[in-house]
Amino acid sequence: MDHDEFKSGDGRFPATRWSVIAAVRSEDDADRKRSLDTLCETYWKPVYKYVRLRWNRSAPDAQDLTQGFFIEMLERELLNRFDGSKSRLRTYLRLCVDSFVMNEDKAARRQKRGGEVQHLALDFAGAEEEISGGTIDAAAIASPESLEEFFETEWLRSLFALAIEDLRTLCSERARDRDFQLFERYNLDGDNEISYAQLAQQYGIAVSEVTNGLAWTRREFRRLALERLREICGDDDEFQREARTAFGRNAG
Amino acid sequence: MRHLSDKALTRLRSGADLPDVGGTRYRLIGQVARGGMGVVYAAEDELLQRRVALKVLEMPGSEGELANRLTREARVLARLEHPGIVPVHDVGTLPDGRVFYTMKFVEGQRLDHYIESLASAPDRLRIFLRICDAVAFAHARGVLHRDLKPANVMVGSFGEVLVMDWGLAKILADVTHAEPNDPCGNIPRLPANGGIGNTSGTGDGRVMGTPGYMSPEQARGETELLDARSDIFSLGALLRYLLTNQLPAHPLPKLDRSLEAICAKACAPERERRYAAVPDLAEDVSRYLDGLAVSAHRESIFDKLARFYRRYRFFIWLIATYLLMRVLLILLIKH
Numbered sequence: 246m247d248h249d250e251f252k253s254g255d256g257r258f259p260a261t262r263w264s265v266i267a268a269v270r271s272e273d274d275a276d277r278k279r280s281l282d283t284l285c286e287t288y289w290k291p292v293y294k295y296v297r298l299r300w301n302r303s304a305p306d307a308q309d310l311t312q313g314f315f316i317e318m319l320e321r322e323l324l325n326r327f328d329g330s331k332s333r334l335r336t337y338l339r340l341c342v343d344s345f346v347m348n349e350d351k352a353a354r355r356q357k358r359g360g361e362v363q364h365l366a367l368d369f370a371g372a373e374e375e376i377s378g379g380t381i382d383a384a385a386i387a388s389p390e391s392l393e394e395f396f397e398t399e400w401l402r403s404l405f406a407l408a409i410e411d412l413r414t415l416c417s418e419r420a421r422d423r424d425f426q427l428f429e430r431y432n433l434d435g436d437n438e439i440s441y442a443q444l445a446q447q448y449g450i451a452v453s454e455v456t457n458g459l460a461w462t463r464r465e466f467r468r469l470a471l472e473r474l475r476e477i478c479g480d481d482d483e484f485q486r487e488a489r490t491a492f493g494r495n496a497g
Numbered sequence: 498m499r500h501l502s503d504k505a506l507t508r509l510r511s512g513a514d515l516p517d518v519g520g521t522r523y524r525l526i527g528q529v530a531r532g533g534m535g536v537v538y539a540a541e542d543e544l545l546q547r548r549v550a551l552k553v554l555e556m557p558g559s560e561g562e563l564a565n566r567l568t569r570e571a572r573v574l575a576r577l578e579h580p581g582i583v584p585v586h587d588v589g590t591l592p593d594g595r596v597f598y599t600m601k602f603v604e605g606q607r608l609d610h611y612i613e614s615l616a617s618a619p620d621r622l623r624i625f626l627r628i629c630d631a632v633a634f635a636h637a638r639g640v641l642h643r644d645l646k647p648a649n650v651m652v653g654s655f656g657e658v659l660v661m662d663w664g665l666a667k668i669l670a671d672v673t674h675a676e677p678n679d680p681c682g683n684i685p686r687l688p689a690n691g692g693i694g695n696t697s698g699t700g701d702g703r704v705m706g707t708p709g710y711m712s713p714e715q716a717r718g719e720t721e722l723l724d725a726r727s728d729i730f731s732l733g734a735l736l737r738y739l740l741t742n743q744l745p746a747h748p749l750p751k752l753d754r755s756l757e758a759i760c761a762k763a764c765a766p767e768r769e770r771r772y773a774a775v776p777d778l779a780e781d782v783s784r785y786l787d788g789l790a791v792s793a794h795r796e797s798i799f800d801k802l803a804r805f806y807r808r809y810r811f812f813i814w815l816i817a818t819y820l821l822m823r824v825l826l827i828l829l830i831k832h
């Protein structure tokens with residue numbers, strides 16, 4: 246996946262990110278490819294982890310199935326059948342993965358993909374590291390509710406990780422690298438919470454600078470995450486629901 | 498790409514959820530409630546040095562249905578200056594693009610929690626009358642609440658009763674200059690064809706409200722047909738809840754006949770059979786509290802006697818005791 250595809254002109258993002266669902270139904274091949282790229286970028290890791298843990302597949306098998314799923318999604322135009330009034334895109338894709346894995350004829354598909362279709366460049370080693378990192382308990386995702394919850398968490402993890410990369414780029418472009426470091430240090434590093442005063446001391450700056458830097462990065466992170474979210478939702482209603490899922494729970 | 502731990506994920510979600518009040522006069526204190534439309538925070542107005550409630554949309558943007566509804570809610574509240582309706586102080590957009598408004602911070606309890614400590618039926622009825630006052634005032638100003646329920650009524654620490662959450666309110670007509678001394682007058686009633694323009698942000702036929710408390714016409718999504726009688730249905734359901742502690746869907750315990758008749762009339766499925774206006778409903782409840790006949794219930798002679806006894810119980814017993822004493826005294830003297 247090439248992040249540069251999302252850049253336009255001198256800005257980081259196109260003026261309006263439009264839904265992958267609209268793009269996939271476009272006549273334009275480039276739009277359709279872009280929609281798959283966007284979906285793949287956000288969803289490949291949740292799909293891979295889901296196949297590994299839910300379907301108990303080995304790493305090579307899961308890699309093959311993940312690759313195959315996204316290619317099949319394009320070939321069989323699965324997104325064309327998505328109906329936003331019946332389910333969220335996230336749930337629809339998870340059910341498609343289930344169906345794909347159940348119907349997979351491994352040998353035939355491996356041969357097909359090996360011969361005709363180009364593989365997607367996905368960092369499976371990184372995903373495998375995250376699984377073996379021990380934060381995911383495979384035994385805890387047995388029920389249908391926990392499956393949905395697991396997929397939702399991994400989807401959110403992937404979405405936020407992408408938004409953080411966007412934020413990193415933005416901070417770099419605006420010469421606000423220190424603000425990004427503050428954001429990383431405060432939100433992402435370690436398990437122990439650090440105070441604004443401690444951060445100010447560590448960076449040799451005033452507490453007010455920490456406050457302002459964190460407020461700005463938090464605002465931009467939220468905006469960037471919502472931009473990405475808008476793109477991978479079927480319509481505005483779904484976007485509103487998913488945004489609540491992303492930011493509404495566990496807060497406060 | 499960086500892997501996010503569960504802890505980092507939680508921190509990001511919570512952090513990004515907080516409204517950005519940087520550069521405003523407000524300082525966040527903590528989350529108070531989360532509703533369908535937004536989140537309410539306790540905040541400090543640093544300029545006036547007072548605590549306020551800050552209601553903010555979950556999503557950024559000053560456009561879109563939810564943003565319009567929140568702004569509308571603030572404007573509706575601004576036109577309803579009444580001791581029973583929470584006053585709004587400010588409306589605007591935060592630096593993160595989220596629409597917000599601030600209102601009085603009510604320190605107290607939701608009605609459904611408050612009445613657990615309130616055993617006396619007359620006390621509950623008196624609270625109900627104050628809710629009716631606020632709703633009648635709103636109707637006089639051309640505003641329907643459309644989501645009256647115990648969770649949307651607060652009882653303050655000094656006993657003040659406040660009707661909250663006007664997010665589903667429907668403006669029937671612009672009657673901002675209604676006579677304040679005429680609580681019964683100028684209550685908008687829509688003709689059968691809908692009549693007065695609907696300025697509600699939810700007037701597209703979608704069902705919004707709370708099952709059990711919303712009127713049948715509201716549940717059918719007939720937003721164009723809603724008038725004061727729809728809120729009267731909700732008030733009837735609320736009255737039942739106050740008297741029985743039971744949600745409307747549950748089988749209800751038997752009530753006093755007059756109260757039962759009042760609830761039944763307020764909650765009649767056909768709106769033509771309900772009270773025509775909130776003051777009529779309040780009048781019946783007041784009459785019940787005073788031991789008088791209520792319009793909703795045609796009494797038999799026995800009912801009248803029972804009510805007469807209830808109303809003058811003290812004097813009846815006093816006279817009876819006096820007469821008994823006289824008789825005993827006469828008998829004693831004769832013997």
